[in-house]
Amino acid sequence: xxxxxxxxPMIEARDIRKAFGANQVLRGVSLQLRxxxxxxxxxxxxxxxxxxxxxxxxLETIDSGHIAIEGETLVTTDAQGRCxxxxxxxxxxxxxxxxxxxxxxxxxxxxxxxxxxxxxxxVVQGLSREAAIARAERLLAKVGLSDKQGNYPARLSGGQKQxxxxxxxxxxxxxxxxxxxxxxxxxxELTGEVLRTMRELADERMTMLVVTHEMGFAREVANxxxxxxxxxxxxxxxxxxxxxxxxxxxxxxxxxxxL
Amino acid sequence: xxxxxxxxxxxxxxxxxxxxxxxxxxxxxxxxxxxxxLARVSRFAPLxxxxxxxxxxxxxxxxxxxxxxxxxxxxxVPVIGVRLxxxxxxxxxxxxxxxxxxxxxxxxGIQSVDRGQYEAAKVLGMxxxxxxxxxxxxxxxxxxxxxxxxxxxxxxxDTSLIYVLALNDLLRxxxxxxxxxxxxxxxxxxxxxxxxxxxILTWGFQRMEKRYAKYDQ
Numbered sequence: 001x002x003x004x005x006x007x008x009p010m011i012e013a014r015d016i017r018k019a020f021g022a023n024q025v026l027r028g029v030s031l032q033l034r035x036x037x038x039x040x041x042x043x044x045x046x047x048x049x050x051x052x053x054x055x056x057x058x059l060e061t062i063d064s065g066h067i068a069i070e071g072e073t074l075v076t077t078d079a080q081g082r083c084x085x086x087x088x089x090x091x092x093x094x095x096x097x098x099x100x101x102x103x104x105x106x107x108x109x110x111x112x113x114x115x116x117x118x119x120x121x122x123v124v125q126g127l128s129r130e131a132a133i134a135r136a137e138r139l140l141a142k143v144g145l146s147d148k149q150g151n152y153p154a155r156l157s158g159g160q161k162q163x164x165x166x167x168x169x170x171x172x173x174x175x176x177x178x179x180x181x182x183x184x185x186x187x188x189e190l191t192g193e194v195l196r197t198m199r200e201l202a203d204e205r206m207t208m209l210v211v212t213h214e215m216g217f218a219r220e221v222a223n224x225x226x227x228x229x230x231x232x233x234x235x236x237x238x239x240x241x242x243x244x245x246x247x248x249x250x251x252x253x254x255x256x257x258x259l
Numbered sequence: 260x261x262x263x264x265x266x267x268x269x270x271x272x273x274x275x276x277x278x279x280x281x282x283x284x285x286x287x288x289x290x291x292x293x294x295x296x297l298a299r300v301s302r303f304a305p306l307x308x309x310x311x312x313x314x315x316x317x318x319x320x321x322x323x324x325x326x327x328x329x330x331x332x333x334x335x336v337p338v339i340g341v342r343l344x345x346x347x348x349x350x351x352x353x354x355x356x357x358x359x360x361x362x363x364x365x366x367x368g369i370q371s372v373d374r375g376q377y378e379a380a381k382v383l384g385m386x387x388x389x390x391x392x393x394x395x396x397x398x399x400x401x402x403x404x405x406x407x408x409x410x411x412x413x414x415x416x417d418t419s420l421i422y423v424l425a426l427n428d429l430l431r432x433x434x435x436x437x438x439x440x441x442x443x444x445x446x447x448x449x450x451x452x453x454x455x456x457x458x459i460l461t462w463g464f465q466r467m468e469k470r471y472a473k474y475d476q
Contacts, residue, residue, distance in 0.1 A: 099382070
């Protein structure tokens with residue numbers, strides 16, 4: 001297990017429930033992430049893993065449960081069962097501790113690669129243009145795309161887009177990175193470059209929560225593998241143990257199917 | 260030929276009125292349309308519904324009727340009643356009417372921007388206003404240019420409606436000369452004036468479309 005010196009978990013989610021209409025997509029999901037930990041969330045399509053991830057940074061609102069980021073409460077449920085979110089400004093401040101990478105990149109199409117990176121640091125953090133550019137150039141070098149900084153996203157390959165998206169999220173200097181199926185929209189030959197970038201990030205002890213179908217990544221990079229099915233987190237174990245034996249019948253069936 | 264040249268002076272004066280109405284309407288209706296579009300997509304239902312009603316009213320009645328109403332009837336309306344001189348009355352009617360059409364164009368542009376763009380802006384910590392101003396609206400420009408070009412060209416020709424307020428626009432000036440000289444040549448010359456104006460507009464919009472296409476290549 002990675003360093004456990006800090007007292008509050010980076011993310012604490014307790015008994016998260018969420019329905020879209022009559023469809024109960026999360027049926028009481030709990031998960032903790034410690035500093036520097038990499039957790040891979042795997043499971044069949046429609047198991048609620050992306051929805052769960054999106055609840056953690058308020059892209060989705062939950063029906064009940066408790067979420068705290070670095071000990072600060074994002075949302076909690078009171079004794080009457082009412083779900084209470086932190087006030088708006090507070091909510092935004094807490095969510096800014098997380099960065100997010102989407103399946104479909106969601107780069108800003110009207111901005112160049114460099115502009116995509118410096119936009120939020122300048123607008124949200126009030127960084128000067130020079131300081132933002134310095135930060136962005138360092139990150140573009142890190143993801144190996146220094147030569148693309150003047151390009152518009154439409155000119156990039158899927159793998160390049162996703163590396164820009166990772167750099168853009170890092171440019172806000174988050175403490176936690178959330179990845180929502182970051183390689184699912186990529187051609188198979190392009191997933192490698194994205195996974196390599198993520199692996200480097202993990203090596204730098206970034207706290208990461210990764211919803212993924214990449215079993216290789218889950219096995220080799222994640223500390224913990226969590227398996228979700230039908231809105232429940234049915235198994236969570238250290239990666240090596242999980243792949244030796246997930247300890248749950250549905251997880252075993254899923255692994256047999258995937259490997 | 261000399262006759263045609265002799266028409267240019269008076270028709271240019273008419274064209275000046277036409278252009279003045281066109282320019283002022285555009286300058287007022289574009290920002291007003293943008294405000295209406297933002298209100299229309301707002302999640303505050305009463306606001307959205309009110310704007311919806313306004314757009315229905317403005318698109319559902321003739322522009323000429325609206326102009327006549329503002330000029331002749333507005334002075335007698337309680338509270339907001341105000342007597343406007345003829346040109347300002349025309350400007351008010353045109354701006355209020357065109358803002359409704361522009362609002363619908365802007366709304367379609369705003370709604371064509373992918374949800375993922377809002378989500379990306381949100382997870383980067385941007386607020387709603389910042390997201391709209393810096394991420395969403397700039398990305399609508401490309402898709403709204405063709406319908407804006409359409410509507411703007413229609414506006415050039417709609418300006419001829421102000422003859423009902425006895426304002427001497429391009430067409431009314433031409434008609435005056437037709438009736439005086441018993442020849443239809445002034446109509447042809449007036450048509451040429453309109454065609455030149457719309458040609459310049461078409462050209463300008465095409466240039467803008469090219470400029471905003473750059474990030475899609």
